[in-house]
Amino acid sequence: MKELYDQTKERLKTIEDYLKPNVKIHTIWECEFDQQKYPEVDPHLKPIDKRDAFYGGRTETIQLYNNLSDLKEHITKIVFNEKYKDISTMILDENIVLTEYKEKEEYSKPNPSVNVYIALFTTAHARLKLYELLDILQERVLYMDTDSCIYNDDGSEACKKVENMMGSKLGDLTDEIVSKHNANHIKQFISAGPKDYSMKLDTEKLVSCCKGFRLNAEVEEKITLDKK
Incomplete structure (x- = not known):
């Protein structure tokens, strides 16, 4: 792939040098992939836990890949591939090498399930709702997290007010105990x-x-x- 890329860049430079400054050239790169109908499951490939991502599951960071392969395949496809960075290698035996690596940003495909704007809005809105609850409940709060709150229900007007905020609509509170x-x-x-x-x-x-x-x-x- 890299050899084909270098050849194309060289041809493009030749054309540009010949036609300049009279013609402006736009380059379109195309690539075709064959999708597997039943791809094999890689047990070593796991997403980063959403608890380790700043805004939760919708902004999970780019995965760190783990790969077990024979030595020849490992060297040719991983170590000398310009697509990857942060390469860490451990030789397990004479035939098996464990490799951890990341794709460089320019080669990384965006995750279709990641939406930073939705994550920012929902997280910020949950925080505002939490602050509203804390203001109402005061010292009755026993535990709180980004989108949850556990409190002592003493039958006060404050607790009754919180109960009235519960419902099934978007933005309403949910009693998960029930x-x-x-x-x-x-x-x-x-x-x-x-x-x-x-x-x-x-x-x-x-x-x-x-x-x-x-x-x-x-x-x-x-x-x-x-x-x-």
């Missing part, structure tokens, strides 16, 4: 910071979140409300 966990209220709650909390609901169900840990059945036995 809609997501099929319960009515929280019996116990403990938190060590953002995305790090555990709570017991009135149905005796335990709900935990611990940043950096995937809470499967085995992990949930060790990271619980009682062992936090």
Whole structure:
């Protein structure tokens, strides 16, 4: 591909030198790709966790690729390819090399699911809604994050005002204890910071979140409300 590119640039320069200054040349580059009908799944290719992206899932950063291949393919397609940067190589054995690399910006295709403007608006609007809640609830707030808030419902006018803000329309608040966990209220709650909390609901169900840990059945036995 690079050889063809260099040849085309050389021919273009020859034409420009010959025709200048009477003719202005516009160059159109075209490339055809054959799409696989059933592409193979690469188990080593994973997107960066949305928690590590500043504005969440809609602005996930460009993926860091991991590739396991034989040594010859690795050297010819990765190390000497001008498309890639930040190349890190580890030789696992005489036949296998582990490589991590990123595509340079000029070669990166934009992710169709990424929309910075929508992410900026929704995040900013969620923050404004959160500040409105904090202003109403004051010291009743137990936990808060970008788009969530846990508070002590003491039956006050402030809490009733928050209840009236709940609904199913865009911009309304949602009671996830009811809609997501099929319960009515929280019996116990403990938190060590953002995305790090555990709570017991009135149905005796335990709900935990611990940043950096995937809470499967085995992990949930060790990271619980009682062992936090």
